[in-house]
Amino acid sequence: MTTQGETLNGDYHHHHKHNHGGIFGEQTELIFSIISGLMLGIGFLLSFINTIDTWISVLLYVSAYFFGGYFTTKEAYNTMKKGGFEIDFLMLLAAIGAAILGQWAEGALLLFLFSLGHALEHFALNKAENSIAALARLTPKTAIVRKGNRQVEVPIDQLKVGETIIVKPNSIIAADGLVVKGKSSVNQAPITGESIPVDKQPANDDSLAFDQLAPSHQVFAGTINGAQVLEVKVLKKARDTTLARLIELVNVAKEQKSPTQHFTDKFEKYYVPAILVIVILLLFAFLVIDEPFSESFYRAITVLVAASPCALAIATPSAVLSGVARAAKAGILIKGGGPLETLGQVKTIAVDKTGTLTKGEPRLTDVIPYQDITRKEILTTVLAVEQLSDHPLAKAVVQGALSELKDQPKEQAHALQAFNGRGVQAIYQNCKVFIGNRSLFEEELSLSLPAELAERLIELEATGTTAMVIRKGEQYLGIIGLIDQPRPESHAVIRQLQEIGIKRIAMLTGDNQQVANRIAAEIGINDVYGSLLPEDKVTIINQLKEQEDKVAMIGDGVNDAPAMTNSSVSIAMGAAGSDVALETADIALMADHLKALPFAMQLSRKSKAIIKQNLWLSLAVTALLIPASIFNFAGIGIVVLIHEGSTIAVVFNALRLLAYQVDEKLPV
Structure with missing residues (x-):
């Protein structure tokens, strides 16, 4: 699990490649930034008092440089060691340029605002990261193992498959396994998102594999026991539990790039060299225009700051991370930005019957x-x-x-x-x-x-x-x-999906057409395909894709794997109990019912909308600032203020997803 000080995603934003801790702990960067701002403010005020020597103000500006530029310099040095230079290097260059020109106040302002934006962005993104990290904190550190008549407390990574653990009332279950003694209700919300506790009782046959168990016999690590003692036979090692897999998959998911992110990467590939060419040309503007070199240099540095694609680089990843974290909280595993964006664009859904629309x-x-x-x-x-x-x-x-x-x-x-x-x-x-x-x-x-x-x-x-x-x-x-x-919730979920704009819902099943028609009539589906073999389901999915562009396939991830692989986005239901479903699907509904599906679709649409807003804001700010700085309408101070302000705005806009609740107007 990524800790707060570690990288959030090495390749998506250079701001997160170093540890932000220091003498003041986790918040050192923020505190350094505030000290920098104070030094800058005091120095600026003292510069208006004629009786005080100007060198005192300059000294305060220099200390503002130190505190504002400390982490930026560290970052630039680390990046250059690896043979690259990025925004931190450009900002440092701009600040040094301002100092050479004797504009200490503007250079200090640049470093102060850049470090403040940097620190706040890191703080804000950590909130999204912490939502995911909360998953890791669900597992207890130790478990009580029954050894003959004795009870021994052991670290969970030393638990062996086949051992029996004792789960006390209101404590967290330490391993995936089956109940062999005791009856209790277990709160499975941390894994499946279900709000109602599930009653558990001993299984008659304790030789079954974990994913063959009925929900009433099966328990997950990280879920919370109710009022009675349970004895559980351990069926998975600590590193193989559903919770451990979930954490691992969420971490992989947040690294996956979405279509929009691929677009911004492509855009930056051409954009950055183009800006560097403009900056070099502006450095030599004094040869063409009647102005001193210092003015050309200042303008070039200002354009450099204005054109840094900070907000653009963070626009999509911050929204994807927040969306994935919010979904995980609701018991929905979304494997990255691709499925998160695609699900919201789907207007056609193909649903497997047995085990998905019906109980099986x-x-x-x-x-x-x-x-x-x-x-x-x-x-x-x-x-x-x-x-x-x-x-x-x-x-x-x-x-x-x-x-x-x-x-x-x-x-x-x-x-x-x-x-x-x-x-x-x-x-x-x-x-x-x-x-x-x-x-x-x-x-x-x-x-x-x-x-x-x-x-x-x-x-x-x-x-x-x-x-x-x-x-x-x-x-x-x-x-x-x-x-x-049919499952009791199937009819209501189908209606909700139609109300939120799903135009076509098709039911696919291997059962005969009469069985399929009867179930479809009960739950309100008109498109029914019966007597299908797995390869027939693939054919139907491909036909639907030709007619409707993007098609989601929902199944249990086992016999539906070929059809799910061919769909635009595949959704597995009841994935908490099935390794196959967790592996094969783009989106996994951890609970064994469809209720989370409308929420997942609306969250996807909201994420897509926020990504769009972020892109427009970051592109608009850049499009405004570059000409403004080229034609001297804005100095470094204003440019930095607007530039860093837009980066912070983009991050906080993305963080709204963490608190997302279903739109009240939509009946879900």
């Missing part, structure tokens, strides 16, 4: 007995058989059957055999039981279904239900139906 957890909705079979007989049979399977559909059947029957079947089933994508068979009450879809019976077993069952099957499938036929021995028992439920 089917629920048992239909139990249809055949002839004189009872409902209880069907449920008892499917419960006995499906308990042996770990398939997601089997889990949903077991959960549904248990909630109705309330108790286990008296007899156990055994000898489970799975038919991939078709169903299962097992032995129950000395009979072979088959549970599966139409193709299990018609293709695998070469049986034709009774007309009544076949009709009911068609009806159910038409409504988007996953239907399974049950046969025990020679007898058909009936049909059960499961439906994947």
Whole structure:
């Protein structure tokens, strides 16, 4: 994690390549700058008193030079050692030039204002940096490990995978892991941005990997335990936790350049040499114009100060850093300026269905007995058989059957055999039981279904239900139906996205078209693409891009990776639990719901607007100051005042993003 005194971003602004600390600690530069201003002010006032020798004022100006120029000289020296010279060097040159001309007061003013702007800019940018640094402070330094009957406190970097840690009430959880004992609610806001605590309870199976765990069993380092003691099995080392990855990715993100930044870099590449040519020409103006060399020199130095692209260099990075920091606070990881700018320009969104718009957890909705079979007989049979399977559909059947029957079947089933994508068979009450879809019976077993069952099957499938036929021995028992439920927030989020100007929302799914249509109708989406393979999703994304220019793709980052890679900006949901999602997506919504998406889009638009304002301000000030200084309308004092003022204005404008709340006029 970058500390306050270290570089914020070495390549984007020369002002941040050195340590700003000193004898007065972190704020030394600011204090030096204030002393410089005091010396300058006293010297200036004394110069009006005739009885006081002028050398006293000059002495005060020299000390103003020392305090105002200390960090600037240090910076210029460090840069020159590396074989370059930048704005600090130019400012120093301008101040020395003013002293040679005997204009000590103006030289001191230049160094005072430059160092003040420098110090305030550093102070302001640190606020954005600290928002990100706050993430690093979430992890406790130690954890309590259970060793037999003893409890031992160990540093978190010595925690081993497989150890059990004890999390006391209201303390911060030290590692990513699964709950093995205790029930408590955990505040996950620091990682996922969710405001409501999530209830946690022990997992039945402690052999699962971290990203296979249900949210109720999974805990993240940096989250805050509620009122009860939890025991957690450590599943990731300290450096591999979601929080550690998040900090690392945020640090990488703030280094990434945005399209606007690439534009300003290109602009500066041609702009700086052009200005240097103008300055050299102005140095020799006394050969053409009837004026002393001192005047030409002064004008050239003033133009040098006026044309330094300070505000331009900091305009975009400061806004990107603030935007990324604000998003991280809301549980949204934006990987740099590119995605931050692009997301706000998107008018078309493609959304994966399963696990994104729906929970990806089917629920048992239909139990249809055949002839004189009872409902209880069907449920008892499917419960006995499906308990042996770990398939997601089997889990949903077991959960549904248990909630109705309330108790286990008296007899156990055994000898489970799975038919991939078709169903299962097992032995129950000395009979072979088959549970599966139409193709299990018609293709695998070469049986034709009774007309009544076949009709009911068609009806159910038409409504988007996953239907399974049950046969025990020679007898058909009936049909059960499961439906994947839309997430409760999906409808509201889709409406919000439409209200903030998203013109087209397309749903992509591998499920059949009927299932897709039913879910889409429930949550308010008109564009529906069903029965898609991963490569079909890529084709649809490319078609949408041709029609709509920029397209965002939202998925869970696993089976959607190819489509997400082809989109203009990819968004993964529920990324806190998935390494794949964190890696593949441009933007990761840490919580496992879509609620943060409208906020992310509006933050992106706000960031883009602030970047534009900053660019216009910095370009306008430069365009105004260069001619003004060439034609002697403004001296060094005025130029420095306006120039450094614009740099500080740009930074503080960018910092408004840190406090950004959703626009009240927009219903989010």
